[in-house]
Amino acid sequence: xxxxxxxxxxxLERLHRDISAELEQxxxxxxxxxHYIMGPELEAFELEFAQYCGVDHCLGVANGxxxxxxxxxxxxxxxxxxxxxxxxxFIATWLAVSQCGATPVGVEPSSGLFNMCPSELAxxxxxxxxxIIPVHLYGQTAEMDAIVAxxxxxxxxxxxxxxxxxxxxxxxxxxxxxxHAAATSFYxxxxxxxxxxxxxxxxxxxxxxxxxxxxxxxGSAVKYQHDWVxxxxxxxxxxxxxxxxxxxxxDTWNTARQRVADFYGTHISNPCVALPQTPAHMRSVWHxxxxxxxxxxxxxxxxxxGGVHCLIHYPIPPHRQKCYPEFAGVHFPTAEAMAAEVLSLxxxxxxxxxxxxxxxxxxxxxxxxxxx
Ligand SMILES: *Cc1c(COP(=O)(O)O)cnc(C)c1O
Numbered sequence: 001x002x003x004x005x006x007x008x009x010x011x012l013e014r015l016h017r018d019i020s021a022e023l024e025q026x027x028x029x030x031x032x033x034x035h036y037i038m039g040p041e042l043e044a045f046e047l048e049f050a051q052y053c054g055v056d057h058c059l060g061v062a063n064g065x066x067x068x069x070x071x072x073x074x075x076x077x078x079x080x081x082x083x084x085x086x087x088x089x090f091i092a093t094w095l096a097v098s099q100c101g102a103t104p105v106g107v108e109p110s111s112g113l114f115n116m117c118p119s120e121l122a123x124x125x126x127x128x129x130x131x132i133i134p135v136h137l138y139g140q141t142a143e144m145d146a147i148v149a150x151x152x153x154x155x156x157x158x159x160x161x162x163x164x165x166x167x168x169x170x171x172x173x174x175x176x177x178x179x180h181a182a183a184t185s186f187y188x189x190x191x192x193x194x195x196x197x198x199x200x201x202x203x204x205x206x207x208x209x210x211x212x213x214x215x216x217x218x219g220s221a222v223k224y225q226h227d228w229v230x231x232x233x234x235x236x237x238x239x240x241x242x243x244x245x246x247x248x249x250x251d252t253w254n255t256a257r258q259r260v261a262d263f264y265g266t267h268i269s270n271p272c273v274a275l276p277q278t279p280a281h282m283r284s285v286w287h288x289x290x291x292x293x294x295x296x297x298x299x300x301x302x303x304x305x306g307g308v309h310c311l312i313h314y315p316i317p318p319h320r321q322k323c324y325p326e327f328a329g330v331h332f333p334t335a336e337a338m339a340a341e342v343l344s345l346x347x348x349x350x351x352x353x354x355x356x357x358x359x360x361x362x363x364x365x366x367x368x369x370x371x372x
Contacts, residue, residue: 006307007346007355010189014350026241041240048247053176057209059201060235061216064163064185067199068096071159071181074211077102081130086116087332089135093161094318106319108334112277114138118146131157136165136175139287144170144178164287166192167254171281176202186243191285192250194239253349257286260347260356264289267360272368288313289347295368296341302371306362311344
């Protein structure tokens with residue numbers, strides 16, 4: 001038997017090795033500056049990332065969950081309000097709504113895609129609905145024109161959850177600029193990741209930007225004057241400096257992810273594995289490469305034996321989590337089927353050709369009858 005490579009799901013150490021001199025330089029600059037919170041690195045990053053996304057304002061915050069919460073707070077959404085969220089998303093989208101005292105209302109994805117279905121969305125609107133949080137899951141935007149049209153018809157706020165989609169475009173416009181405001185996360189594994197926790201709010205609404213600027217810092221615009229019951233949710237100088245370095249590489253890295261996705265799309269030919277669809281008006285940044293198969297657990301185990309490390313995003317949908325007992329009687333059949341069938345193959349900007357080929361060859365060798 002020839003030795004085959006072990007393919008990690010995401011090798012962050014390898015990613016950072018390529019730019020370690022830049023990262024270390026930026027880090028020392030902060031250390032020597034004596035300025036560690038709300039300083040020049042944050043200000044510069046906010047300008048650079050706002051410009052990158054095509055919005056007027058970026059506010060660095062502590063993480064993606066807080067970015068969502070701060071926006072809901074800024075829009076005054078709270079008890080008695082309903083917020084439409086995908087039935088299949090990372091739990092943070094739902095938690096942000098619940099933590100503001102509002103009620104998350106699930107909307108199933110469009111058939112064949114992973115994102116919120118605009119026509120089902122319209123059916124879920126009630127007199128209590130205040131906002132929609134479309135998630136650009138796995139790096140591909142939701143169908144934003146249709147979602148924004150529904151929102152406008154009913155006077156609803158659209159807050160993008162752009163945690164997985166830094167750099168993705170919809171009809172050529174960047175994710176983060178497609179609704180009234182957006183929340184993003186720079187968790188290390190995201191396409192643009194810090195070396196710790198971080199997140200941001202994006203918007204071209206000056207009033208909401210000013211509100212979030214206060215809410216993230218104890219509800220204060222002037223030191224020791226507190227106009228709002230705010231949070232302490234700031235993005236520190238070290239993380240802002242790391243993000244400035246990494247933002248300069250983001251487009252190159254997203255192109256490298258596209259290359260892996262193209263390779264998988266061209267060469268994976270196993271009839272029991274469904275590949276992700278890519279509508280022509282959306283450019284995915286391939287945060288994850290998610291395939292579907294009714295033999296998911298067998299495929300995952302087979303790939304693991306062959307050295308290919310996969311993950312499941314996500315194995316339990318939010319309405320089935322213990323923290324949501326009130327949803328026990330509610331069914332989201334599409335989200336439940338996805339949780340049982342999705343598998344995320346390794347994808348990153350630093351995969352070698354040998355690793356990509358090994359993944360494809362293993363997926364194509366899988367036979368549900370033989371490897372069950
Ligand atoms: C990662 C993520 C978040 C939360 O980000 P954190 O920085 O971990 O709080 C929110 N929504 C989605 C879709 C995510 O993938």
